[in-house]
Amino acid sequence: MEPTDPVASQPAPSVTEAGEGMTAGRRADRSESLGEALLGKILDSAHSLPPHLIGPLVADVVQRLGGRRPQVLLQDYGQLLLVPLPGEGLTGGEPQVIDDSEAGRCFLDAAPVEVPQEDGVRVHLPLLDGGDQVGVMAVTLDSIDDDDRRLLFRISGLVADLLVTKHGYSDLFFNVRRGEAMSVAAEIQWSVLPPLAMIMPRVAVAGILEPAYDVAGDSFDYALNDDVLHVAMIDAMGHGLDAATMATVAIGSYRHARRAGIGLSEIYAFMDRAVAGQFGPEHFVTAQMLQLDTTTGRVQWVNAGHPPPILVRDHRVAQRLVSPTTLPVGLGGAEPRVSELGLVPGDRVLCFTDGVVEEHESGGEEFGEDQLIDCVNRLERTGRGIRAVTRSLSHTLKRARGGQTSDDATLLVVEWRG
Secondary structure, three states, X not given: OOOOOOOOOOOOOOHHHHHHHHHHOOOOOOXXXXXXXXXXXXXXXXXXXXXXXXXXXXXXXXXXXXXXXXXXXXXXXXXXXXXXXXXXXXXXXXOEEHHHOHHHHHHHHOOOEEEEEOOEEEEEEEEEEOXXXXXXXXXXXXXXXXXXXXXXXXXXXXXXXXXXXXXXXXXXXXXXXXXXXXXXXXXXHHHHOOOOEEEOOOEEEEEEEEOOOOOOOEEEEEXXXXXXXXXXXXXXXXXXXXXXXXXHHHHHHHXXXXXXXXXXXXXXXXXXXXXXXXXXXXXXXXXXXXXXXXXXXXXXXXXXXXXXXXXXXXXXXXXXXXXXXXXXXXXXXXXXXXXXXXXXOOOEEEEEOOHHHHOEOOOOOEOHXXXXXXXXXXXXXXXXXXXXXXXXXXXXXXXXXXXXXXXXXXXXXEEEOO
16 A cells, blocks of 8 residues: 555645635735846836837846847848847847858747857847747846746747737838838738748648749738638739739638638638639639648648648658649639548648749759659758748758749648647
8 A cells, every 4th residue: 555645635725724824924925026027027018118119128128137239130031031120229230141140040940049158158049929930039148047048038938929019010120121122012912921930739830932022922821710720822823913912802802701610612612702703704813721620630621723732741741632623713613622631740731832843943844843842851851840941941942943933932831730
């Protein structure tokens, strides 16, 4: 027989007894610690803080912690650079290359990176919001311990939330992130997009668009509603403003239908009527809509003239998800058949637009799906997270095409984590 724990065997005190005991004894210490004061300063200021004062707030909080040379680095739209946010008290400097810097390593791995220096330790912390990577916060301390790490991580989380919240009503962060002139069509597309990444316990999503500053007809959307992830990828015909306008109508009608709680076939029909009614019978949008039950891993999808997705399992391409297809949205196709597949934990589904595989290499043939699959297999072997792999895949494909992207080339990866 196991020995009896004399404490565990006693009945737990009632709420009344516990309250009386606390009243009779010494009350819990409610004085403000340094950590609470620093976090409280951010929270207390957040509601009415103008966007341009985020930098000075960060600098003040870091200084109180004993930090020096604070930086807030934001990802540019091309996902190539981390650009310093201007602000009184913040350290400026040149943009840092994501693939060749300690800040970039922090950004790609979404994990703190500490670099010993002559005057202390340079600490880089990911600015995370729901798994989306806003950028990196950096600060130099004389030394660092676990208490510092915990507090800095919490501060960086609040700073990320502030940046995301304030982004909606200021051009400051947009201008910092814009590395080159952006077309009007691209401005429209970026305003419609959801966050490029979402990392949750059961499911993760990551997407990227090329050319970032001139994208027009490609777009995607997703939403996690209770246990179901809804995903759509589209490619509107044409280029420029016409394509961007058509893509906006397609995404808007998809969201409207999705929020009405109807099935995939009905969503297709609703989008088809919206595009045809607005643009006429000679305009169309290829589309792919998916629904993933995040509790079971069961994924359903319909294909409207879009390239079939690719299933990645055990870090290798397992199969192309070829399925019955119907006409693109806007051409009045037949009711699409819904395809189904059971995923296993760790599976990734890669969706892409035709610009990814139809681009011609310099003086050569089309890039093609075989090369796409080879690139996926090589990058999957690195074992990196979905956001880093999606970004690397897009940039690798662009380099393999000789840096050319004459058509939009969009990637969207969904990972079922189980």
